[in-house]
Amino acid sequence: MKGADVLPILSFALSIKKEKILVSLDNEIGDEAARTITTLVREREAGKPLAYITREKEFFSHSFFVDGRVLIPRPETELLVEEALAILEKRNDLRSVMDMGTGSGVVGNTIARLSLRSVLCVDISPGALDVAQKNGRDSGMAERLTFLCSDLMSGIKKGRKFDMIVANLPYVAEHEWDGLMRDVKEYEPASALLGGPDGLDIYRRFVRLLPDHLSEHGFVLIEIGDGQGKKVAELFESSGLNAALKKDLAGKERMVRGSWTDL
Numbered sequence: 001m002k003g004a005d006v007l008p009i010l011s012f013a014l015s016i017k018k019e020k021i022l023v024s025l026d027n028e029i030g031d032e033a034a035r036t037i038t039t040l041v042r043e044r045e046a047g048k049p050l051a052y053i054t055r056e057k058e059f060f061s062h063s064f065f066v067d068g069r070v071l072i073p074r075p076e077t078e079l080l081v082e083e084a085l086a087i088l089e090k091r092n093d094l095r096s097v098m099d100m101g102t103g104s105g106v107v108g109n110t111i112a113r114l115s116l117r118s119v120l121c122v123d124i125s126p127g128a129l130d131v132a133q134k135n136g137r138d139s140g141m142a143e144r145l146t147f148l149c150s151d152l153m154s155g156i157k158k159g160r161k162f163d164m165i166v167a168n169l170p171y172v173a174e175h176e177w178d179g180l181m182r183d184v185k186e187y188e189p190a191s192a193l194l195g196g197p198d199g200l201d202i203y204r205r206f207v208r209l210l211p212d213h214l215s216e217h218g219f220v221l222i223e224i225g226d227g228q229g230k231k232v233a234e235l236f237e238s239s240g241l242n243a244a245l246k247k248d249l250a251g252k253e254r255m256v257r258g259s260w261t262d263l
Helices: 003-014 018-024 031-045 051-052 075-090 106-115 126-139 176-177 182-187 201-213 229-238
Strands: 057-059 062-064 099-101 119-123 143-147 162-167 214-223 242-248 252-261
Touching: 003 031, 003 051, 003 106, 031 214, 051 252, 057 106, 057 214, 062 106, 062 126, 075 162, 075 214, 075 252, 106 119, 106 126, 106 143, 106 162, 119 126, 126 182, 143 176, 162 201, 201 214, 229 242, 229 252
Parallel strands: 099 119, 099 162, 119 143, 162 214
Antiparallel strands: 057 062, 214 252, 242 252
């Protein structure tokens, strides 16, 4: 277990804010609290992700609830939100937003909070939507968020279009599975990670549906894995979309932006 994990575990077990832990070191810990701390430390040493232990993860400087029903939000996904917010800030005519594969809801929640747009949050997992709805209530965004349990757009009326669709769908290739970190493979939901032999099976289905659901002046933004950019751009172009790749701070392909018009 990393030393950096100790403070969050103590804060969670003792219900004390992290910044107050260091000034409370002389306080005695009761037997029950000590047992709780021991249990949590053992879970972390066994590989359970810290976010699942403390049931929270920071995303865009905001704390969200997470548990084993959803993927733990990654810092690289903030790039997707940054791009969405930059476009929405420039384009007041873009009003309707869909967050496809919402998971814990952090992407749609953050876009709603910072852009003042209403967002439809879609996921195939009822458990994930329960988490996303909790985060909507806890963050005060419930009035701006709508939730739909659906396999991609199957639950959305054909012809209903959105001005922006952001998607973070499963894109891990089967051959990459063994190389993932232990805490990912053993604890995070595989159904939210695996995307078939090359990782793009679900994105192929998703892109084929875009003509029916992306407005003529709209944008689609999707997160991808490193090395998938060329194939995804070709998928976009095969559906008539213009495509542009964006790399993360590590120089890895991380996002594809698409539009029917000029990007």
